[in-house]
Amino acid sequence: MDIEHVRSRFIKHFDGTTGFVYASPGRINLIGEHTDYNGGFVFPGAIDKGMIAEIKPNGTDKVRAYSIDLKDYTEFGLNEEDAPRASWARYIFGVCREIIKRGGKIAGFNTAFAGDVPLGAGMSSSAALESTYAFALNDMFNCGIDKFELAKIGQATEHNYCGVNCGIMDQFASVFGKEGHLIRLDCRSLEYEYVPFDPKGYKVVLIDSVVKHELASSAYNKRRESCEAVVAAIKKRHPEVELLRDADMKMLDEVKNEVSAEDYRRAEYVIEEIQRLLDACDALEKGDYKTVGEKMYGTHYGMSKLYEVSCEELDYLNDVARECGVTGSRVMGGGFGGCTINLVPEDKYDNFITTAVKGFTQKFGKEPKVYPVKIGAGSRKL
Numbered sequence: 001m002d003i004e005h006v007r008s009r010f011i012k013h014f015d016g017t018t019g020f021v022y023a024s025p026g027r028i029n030l031i032g033e034h035t036d037y038n039g040g041f042v043f044p045g046a047i048d049k050g051m052i053a054e055i056k057p058n059g060t061d062k063v064r065a066y067s068i069d070l071k072d073y074t075e076f077g078l079n080e081e082d083a084p085r086a087s088w089a090r091y092i093f094g095v096c097r098e099i100i101k102r103g104g105k106i107a108g109f110n111t112a113f114a115g116d117v118p119l120g121a122g123m124s125s126s127a128a129l130e131s132t133y134a135f136a137l138n139d140m141f142n143c144g145i146d147k148f149e150l151a152k153i154g155q156a157t158e159h160n161y162c163g164v165n166c167g168i169m170d171q172f173a174s175v176f177g178k179e180g181h182l183i184r185l186d187c188r189s190l191e192y193e194y195v196p197f198d199p200k201g202y203k204v205v206l207i208d209s210v211v212k213h214e215l216a217s218s219a220y221n222k223r224r225e226s227c228e229a230v231v232a233a234i235k236k237r238h239p240e241v242e243l244l245r246d247a248d249m250k251m252l253d254e255v256k257n258e259v260s261a262e263d264y265r266r267a268e269y270v271i272e273e274i275q276r277l278l279d280a281c282d283a284l285e286k287g288d289y290k291t292v293g294e295k296m297y298g299t300h301y302g303m304s305k306l307y308e309v310s311c312e313e314l315d316y317l318n319d320v321a322r323e324c325g326v327t328g329s330r331v332m333g334g335g336f337g338g339c340t341i342n343l344v345p346e347d348k349y350d351n352f353i354t355t356a357v358k359g360f361t362q363k364f365g366k367e368p369k370v371y372p373v374k375i376g377a378g379s380r381k382l
Helices: 003-013 087-101 125-140 147-161 169-176 216-237 249-254 261-285 289-306 312-323 346-364
Strands: 020-029 044-057 063-067 072-076 109-115 181-186 192-196 202-212 328-332 337-345 369-373
Touching (some): 020 169, 044 369, 063 087, 087 147, 109 125, 125 147, 125 169, 202 346, 216 249, 289 337, 312 337
Parallel strands (some): 063 109
Antiparallel strands (some): 020 044, 044 181, 181 192, 202 337, 202 369
């Protein structure tokens, strides 16, 4: 992230003076996919890619905003009816409105921002943008909002101003990120714990399949319905079960003949995935990256064969990873395209990347994108 690039554009597009600079990261999720809406755990970490914004109060009741990457300028007021048309500006407007709803006093400001989180690669560029402005405005206007609420402001912005019904993980990871640590987040209680992640001798790299299958939203809803159907069946025998997080394989097997084979497979994946995540956390505490890698491969198998949210391109990248001696690899995110996340021994890294890119390009006629990442800090003032 280049602070000087943002500063020079801020000076050029506004009154020649400088403001305050803030940053927030994108995120990865090492393991724990489709567990959030089942009340389970997720295991994200902030990364060394994100958004940087320069901000300065301008003495008016208008926000004047410039997107450096899109070369687009807009201005808007701070009342509900002042919502801007540009989709990128709605993130900033939404954060302003959500802070105001919580009693924060905000005035007009000038701002320019840029980012190096790749859009659409599943690293949560939108959460990085929301977290940057939530953190910055809270700090600059002394709103006194705690970090937890800042993450919820980002989530509420997606729900109320951008039409995306997301969970809390992306914003949480962006605000609470800590260098050298992943965050084990309990999606039901929102309790969290930092777990050391310092994979000496390994690199973490994302390979973006550059595929987006249209199935995604309808298929996602169907998966949720499967999980709910199984919970309803188990609940008849075990009234304490509210979400799949409360169930185990023994309970699932009791209702095997009462649910469809498809619903059974979906629930099997979720119950096993919640356990895989807990096992991976235990392994990390011991510095056992080999076991972490095995759990990642287990997740990929489950997402591909049981939850059925992978695709040919992602399965290919996972197979190549195994053939090249990669310690762990899996599809990251909801599925149907996007990235694989790979834990690669340093001495096998170059061969893996060369083999994967060449083979993928020959097979699918397009080149995948490669993003090496490091685990970095959360929202901060620079």
